[in-house]
Amino acid sequence: MKVAMIGTGYVGLVTGTCFAATGNNVICVDVAEQKIENLKKGIIPIYEPGLEQMVKSAQQRGNLKFTTDIKEALKESDICFIAVGTPMGEDGSADLQYVMNAAREIGQYMIHDMYIVDKSTVPVGTGDKVKAVIQEELYKRGSDLKFDVISNPEFLKEGNACQDFMHPDRVVIGSENAKSIEVMQELYEPFIRSSEFFVTMDIKSAELTKYAANAMLATKISFINEIANISERVGADINKVRRGIASDSRIGYSFLNPGCGYGGSCFPKDVKALIKTSKEHDYEPELLSSVENVNSRQKMVLVHSITEVLGEDLSDKKIAIWGLAFKPGTDDMREAPSIRLIDELKQHGAKVQAYDPQAMNMAKSFYLKDVEVEYINNKYDALNDVDALVIVTEWKEFQSPDFMEIAARMKGNDIFDGRNIYKAKTVKSHGLNYYQIGVRK
Secondary structure (H helix, E strand, O other): OEEEEEOOOHHHHHHHHHHHHOOOEEEEEOOOHHHHHHHHOOOOOOOOOOHHHHHHHHHHHOOEEEEOOHHHHHHOOOEEEEOOOOOEOOOOOEOOHHHHHHHHHHHHHOOOOEEEEEOOOOOOOHHHHHHHHHHHHHHHHOOOOOEEEEEOOOOOOOOOHHHHHHOOOOEEEEOOOHHHHHHHHHHHHHHOOOHHHEEEEOHHHHHHHHHHHHHHHHHHHHHHHHHHHHHHHHOOEHHHHHHHHHOOOOOOOOOOOOOOOOOOOOHHHHHHHHHHHHHHOOOOOHHHHHHHHHHHHHOOHHHHHHHHHHOOOOOOOEEEEEOOOOOOOOOOOOOOHHHHHHHHHHHOOOEEEEEOOOOHHHHHHHHOOOOOOEEOOOOOHHHOOOOEEEEOOOOHHHHOOOHHHHHHHOOOOEEEEOOOOOOHHHHHOOOOEEEEOOEOO
């Protein structure tokens, strides 16, 4: 099939590449000229395992192209995906300007009947707005071209996105047009194990499904963090409590790890957007508001632990941070707990040196560009002469470190584990003090 992908960000690039991997002819379009030039050379703007090789292979086969010319993309395609960003506005709402700009250009430049697919995460009712904008532009041209708007929300996990796309839990399609559903089923057929994984519904239900799924996962994270804070105060061990409740098949282990809060591009933005949508329809979403509040407080838990042990004045302390990305397998730092942590530590006067396998360039160039942080290219070198080590992101290379090396490098002997990835007995056996979330100090 012939597919246009408007937007070469995280969702657009992964989606377009995976469609190309199964033989479709895909042309990705973006307004960022330098990004497109780099993509043509095989230079990938994001870190995602396996993506670079997939892009290069598809380019070599000739069925994945990149351009800044939306006219070219629409001319060569029958299906057009809108996969642009929907950043969070100051009031928590999703900013739809890029979606509407894409819709407007589609209406201006499409030259044959098309299927238009909303892949971006958008509030309920956006499909109707996209349809109206495209139709308005066609009216201006005096065109009677036909099109149908379809909702196809993405459910990709950063760090595992290519695998998620190639082997999805489900594909959700929002449309009441039988032909549109048939076309989307044909497009996704190589990825779908059976018809039960191809879920169809109306557009508004599909749009809400994306927000509801992320809100549910965010709720699990805030729930276990709330229980962790209670556990610490009553003298229980959250690691044992977690095993006790997660073994219930109705609950499960996924997203039930205590930590220093969720971040990334989806959960914070989507929870806020769903809260905003609810209030716009005269409903006060108390549970979702609590999920957001718990997460905000949770990002201070490590700071409180550190100042309880080392004191409020950290001006004579040097602290090592392992992990800057919001989760392993990505260089994404959007809403990452590390940002708040480092900012708070600096306000307390601490010197900070940090290591992350992928996210240090992102930190230096954007998220922490105005914060004085020393970036170290080796996790053990980052421990030289520090008073404490703080684990923020559970990268695999942090999960079984050499604790003798850690103890030898550090000046102090305190480890604050924001992800509870170690066994306390192992850490303490090397003469190190170990502080976990949800475990009494």
